[in-house]
Amino acid sequence: MSLLRSVTLGQYVPGASLAHRLDPRAKLGILAIGTASTFTCQHVVPALLPGAAAIVGAGAAGLRMRWFVSGLRAVVPLVAISLLANALFGQGEDVIARLGPIAVTWEALQHGLLMSARLLSLYLLTSL
Secondary structure (H helix, E strand, C coil): EEEHHHHCCCCCCCCCHHHHHHHHHHHHCCCCCHHHHHCCCCCCCHHHHHHHHHHHHHHCCCHHHHHHHHHHHHHHHEEEEEHHHHHHHCCCCCCEEEECCCEEEHHHHCCCCHHHHHEEEEHHHHCC
């Protein structure tokens, strides 16, 4: 039972804010727009903006930031694995480091950072 309390994704927190009173279809529309904007971004900083908007929305909805961000503990290993896999096995021209047949390139590292930013933003958006 304690494991279920530590996972914040999908949990309902009662409240009386505007976000709580919104129609569920509007919430799904906002989620769809945020998700689409996260995955159409080609750079790290714009990909993080929907996640930042989710944090602001959580604050406006009266959610405790500690509770909201605590769910990231489960996502951080996934983000780290994604970053590492993209950096080690991605393709590119500008080699940063080489270890035998594995080469880390700037392009692969940038792609890994972009995918990590997308995963973080997506998690934060779906946590609302």
